[in-house]
Amino acid sequence: MPTSLDHQKLLKELYQRLDDGALDPGDPLYEPIYARPGCEDPVALMRKHIEFSEGESIQMLSGFRGSGKTTELFRLKKDLETQGYVVLYGDALQYLNPAQEIDISDLLIVLAGTFSDAMEKEGLATIGGTSYWDRLTNFLTKTEVELDEVGFKTGADLQFKLQTTPTFRQMLRGKLENRTGELKRSVDLFFEDGVKAIRKKRGQEFPGVVFLFDQMEQIRGSLSTEQSVIDSVVRLFGQYLKMLEIPYVHAVYTVPPWLKFVFPNLGCKMQMLPSIRQWKKDANRTKCQEGWTALQGLVHRRFHGEDFQLFFGARGPAHEKADRLIAVCGGHFRDLLLLLREAVLRVETLPVSEDVIQSAINAVRSNFLPIAIEDAKWLDEIGRLRSPALPTTGQKDVNRLTRFLDTHFVLYFTNGTEWYDIHPLIRDEVAAIVAREATQSPTPQT
């Protein structure tokens, strides 16, 4: 057993390694959980789609909260760069307010603007020495939008105002309402010039340009309160998907997962990051070793070297204790990190006791409670059928299902086919509520 000082130091280090922020694939804490044998790797699928597409393509990446979208996007970036692609990364939230409605003109401007910023950041040539923001200023001048009227004079002014003044975007949108076609053409021209400039700098012999436009899924307000924001995103993808195709560029957008239910046939490739599969779809939920191995790998990544034994104890029982936490994480590494943090903070003497493990599980379980009766009934159905059991594709039902998925009450899996199940931490509670309700319902007299 370590001395108390060592003990404290070890716990501090362990705790800090359990941070759940987005990781770079090169980070020593990063465990490629989707890239293991037996797991369907969404990044590999996206990479192949880019490799097999000629010159340009469009794809969507989605996943529920905590599924690691940004981290996996970084892995895609790294993989593609290894193969010689020029990969530019843009953050939608740099210019868009996620709580406000979005319009195609906003998005086109922001797409081109972030691409321009990313080129500059990567040290790639700007087109003719001007940024997109300068180009937009010229475009607006040519299309006779009065610049004073919309409140700026230069490209830098425009960029600044987009970032800082919520009303500015709305004003600009109004001015461009009937000029979407023209705007799209000017944006396309900018991308084309951009790709030309990159080719000129890099030489002709590179496979292509990829633009990763991240955080767009954040534009959804709150499903329960910001219906107009949701409607604007639905409109955007329902009517303007073609406009999001970028000439000479492989574009990847992160989008809200509920699009999948609203548009089952979206019209372009959509990859969803699934939960790590710890059990099979059969009635007994037979153990799926590949998923377990991936999650065990994640634990070892954070409790590396001797730390694992010091914290969990001797080899056999240590694995049992760690496995008890893994068993209830639902294949969500953020939930697993939460369980591990609970255990680290509760431990008084090393190795961690069974009681502490149980307390950690109880604490995380209580994060899911209480469960409303109507929710429990639907969740029970999902657990039985292993499908979303979505009554309608109306907004209300879609919102409710998305809420289940976002809060990890419901888990999404892919292995050839896609299927759903409920989180292991709520199975008993859901069954109990449903049983209680069933016994309390009046039975018809025959």
Next chain:
Amino acid sequence: MSDGGELRLEKVASRYELSGQAEWQKLLRLFQLSEGFSLLVLLVLDVDGAALCQRELEQQLKKEGKQLFAIEIPTPEALRLLPSSLLETDPPANAGCVWIATVEPDYGKDYPAWRDAAQFTFARLNAHRNSIRRHFNLPLVFVGAPWLQEVMREIAPDLWSVRTLVFRIEPPPQSTAEQLVSEPAKFDLDHDKSGADPIFALKEAEKLRGEPGKELSLARLLYRAGEGFASRHEWPSARKAYAEALELNQRAEAAPDVLIANLDGLAIACTVTGHYRDSISYLERELNIAREIGDQRHQGKALGNLGVAYYSLGDPRKAIEFFEQQLVITREIRDRRGEGNALGNLGNAYYSLGEPQKAIEFYEQLLNIAREIGDRRGEGNALFNSAIALDKLGDRPQAIARAEASLQILKEIESPMAAKVEAQLAAWKSQIE
């Protein structure tokens, strides 16, 4: 703070016994181990609980030369302004955390306004998850009543998904029948006997410390001190004394009946102080020893207390399994009082599962036994508990009749429960008027 305020907070402090709470220790540990941003959600029952936690954390941070930086949210309107002001907030360099408390219990009169404001606010804060993470390089603590968890989870799933941890702080349960009014009375822990003077026992014990061969005597005195503390409801002290006694008893290989009594006392002290897992572990040992020596009375008792511990852990179904086993054993050995306890506990557990009809069936059986053995207190409690369950079923007139019968008995025996039954009756009657 005024003297009156301090005094009030001291009373709250003694009710909460924060230092004995695992959740509080977890919070303090987090402050020791973490660096940089954390998103913490602290759930407390009421404003008193929040004030106490704030004071204790302030004191803790002060020791490290840091301060608790509180953003005052006095009204729901002020809460609605938080999204626009939070990212403008720059805590001082020595701030150890940012504390944002909005604690309105769901029974409070302003609860609807607070909940609306919280929904509005968290819907907006949700959009700033990443900015919040970037802006604050220290723990950000949202303090609220338990419903805050549901609001954050449902309305701000992005923010919720990056929560570092959730802490639940509430006073340890007082597991005596007399505490409850609007719910059925809880389990009788059979521990309100007048006990020995614990301080005296401890002083005597001091004389034996370190003397070889005196372990069993020392353990006996410590156990006695534990009993004394327990009878005075000084549970943390009782727990400590029992635990020390147990260590000695085990080391000196004390007789099984001594170990059973020691484990029993310690388990009860653990349950009352909220250390349910520890309690379960001691009770399981007690049960094993009782089984080994064929002591059915203590088997029944241990099974009942295991049920109590699981019930306290929020697992009434598991509790029912143990109460049912207790019922079988007590009937086998014709322990009518034990049988009554099992029936009352089964009633309570089914009530908590939302099955008042089933609960009533058990309370009726308890009532018959209480009358049969002349247990007036048990009779009064059974009547009141069935009144609560009847009310839950919507039968207010029957509920009132039962509560009145209960009140008459409880007044006769001068039970402190009488005042609470009276208050419940008044509330029901005023609702009818």
